[in-house]
Amino acid sequence: MMKSENISIDVIATSDMHSYFLNGPDGSNIYRAGTYVNQVRAENENVILLDSGGSLAGSLAAYYYAVVAPYKRHPMIKLMNAMHYDASGISPNEFKFGLSFFSRSIALSKFPWLSANIEYQRTKEPYFSTPYTIKKIAGVKIAIVGLTSDGLMKREHFEMETDVTMAKTMLTAKRWIRYIHESESPDFLIVIYHGGLNQLDQSTKAHKQEVNEAEKIIKNLGVIDLLITGHQHQTYIGSENETLYVQAGQNAEQLVHVNVNFKKHTTSYEVDHVNSKIVDLNIYPEDNALLNTTYYDRKAVEHWMEEVVSEDAPDLIVNGLEDVVTRPHPFTQLLHDALKKECDFDISCVHLPRNGERGFKGRVTNADLFEAYPHPDVPIDITLKGEEIKGILEYSYAHLEFHNETLSLTIIDETLCTFWQGIEYTVDMTKPPYERVKLDNINLNHMYRVGMTDYCYRNYRHILSSAIIHHTSEVTMAELIKRNLSNKNYRINVDAYFKVKMA
Known part of the structure; x- marks a missing residue:
């Protein structure tokens, strides 16, 4: 041939x-x-x-x-x-x-x-x-x-x-x-x-x-x-x-x-x-x-990577998932403060930006900020039912387990862990999954205006059947965080809005 x-x-x-x-x-x-x-x-x-x-x-x-x-x-x-x-x-x-x-x-x-x-x-x-x-x-x-x-x-x-x-x-x-x-x-x-x-x-x-x-x-x-x-x-x-x-x-x-x-x-x-x-x-x-x-x-x-956002950021180091899911944390407070620059409602909901979140402190560059918040998430203005707020929190804590007051099992994508302000809640890890969260100032049958990241909405839509989106911001969470950190008058005041009972 x-x-x-x-x-x-x-x-x-x-x-x-x-x-x-x-x-x-x-x-x-x-x-x-x-x-x-x-x-x-x-x-x-x-x-x-x-x-x-x-x-x-x-x-x-x-x-x-x-x-x-x-x-x-x-x-x-x-x-x-x-x-x-x-x-x-x-x-x-x-x-x-x-x-x-x-x-x-x-x-x-x-x-x-x-x-x-x-x-x-x-x-x-x-x-x-x-x-x-x-x-x-x-x-x-x-x-x-x-x-x-x-x-x-x-x-x-x-x-x-x-x-x-x-x-x-x-x-x-x-x-x-x-x-x-x-x-x-x-x-x-x-x-x-x-x-x-x-x-x-x-x-x-x-x-x-x-x-x-x-x-x-x-x-x-x-x-x-x-x-x-x-x-x-x-x-x-x-x-x-x-x-x-x-x-x-x-x-x-x-x-x-x-x-x-x-x-x-x-x-x-x-x-x-x-x-x-x-x-x-x-x-x-x-x-x-x-x-x-x-x-x-x-x-x-x-050039952009090396640009300094803040020369003296407060201590926002995250020492593992347990550090943020068991107590109010300065890093998650930073996220709430950023979101409220666009959606300033009584209730706000943010999520952990990345798996293995480390946070930062001291001199922060754009590269450091990207490592801490690498996604283009934006705030959204949304109305939720009380039972939907509880459902999101129950989902997060149902996939965590503690042994001797130490986080021992994580079967959840860490970015699905949500943190809420404007509501007071207690998580009892001694109770069965999906029965762990008690909301102290929320009526499960009432509707509430909430500022939330679009990532939370996308990933919890199976729970948010009655949610109404009023507005979606065009400014990313990373940019809003940057604005706060660049402001020399900005101070982080951690709001003690939840507690976790492990024993």
């Missing part, structure tokens, strides 16, 4: 890059990824470069370009354009800074962002145009379709819900994959699914209970050649039902390289063999052209 009757195509996949475009020891390997991709292209012009999503949020640099300087072109879009990405999937994190931010990023991209199950609320049509793209390479027809985990979307930016809805991933996958096969007749089908994938060769009882949407797609559809997943920040390669599945870790620390060889028939091509490997990017030098592309962007972020 003549050499020209065989076609070799290289598919390179990255995942969850989180806008880590600062180089150096604290930066990303995306510049090294650029070097590797260029080397592959020098050996074979038939290259498809894909990302599974999660490139626009999740780092200090991402926060800077979405919140502090949203008017600037996002450096990750610059880099992905310069590297000639062919397509990207869509992670729920892409919506962390709101729909308008993401839509603007898409408009500046020279490649399509693909998701079949992100739809218009009214028409149920794909929100981001056609959810798949066709690449024709040396006669081989390759279809690439995107899907996004509908489960992961539940905790993201709620304001987009008037425009956007999430269809069920499995139902959408069946409909669109069938359509692509019938209307396009591709020689090879790639699905980019941002939702993660348990490694299928593990058979423990726990894993059987955690079978997710990606596994269902593979097991039930069986017409996918390559499934590229994301979100779990793992790197692996496997196969199931003739589907090769891969995940490329995070922050461009590694990537996955799949080489597909096709054999030509009279009017079509069939896969002859597939080779795949995980590439450690640490052994490759950084690409100078890409470094030059983001030189001033990196300088801007580095």
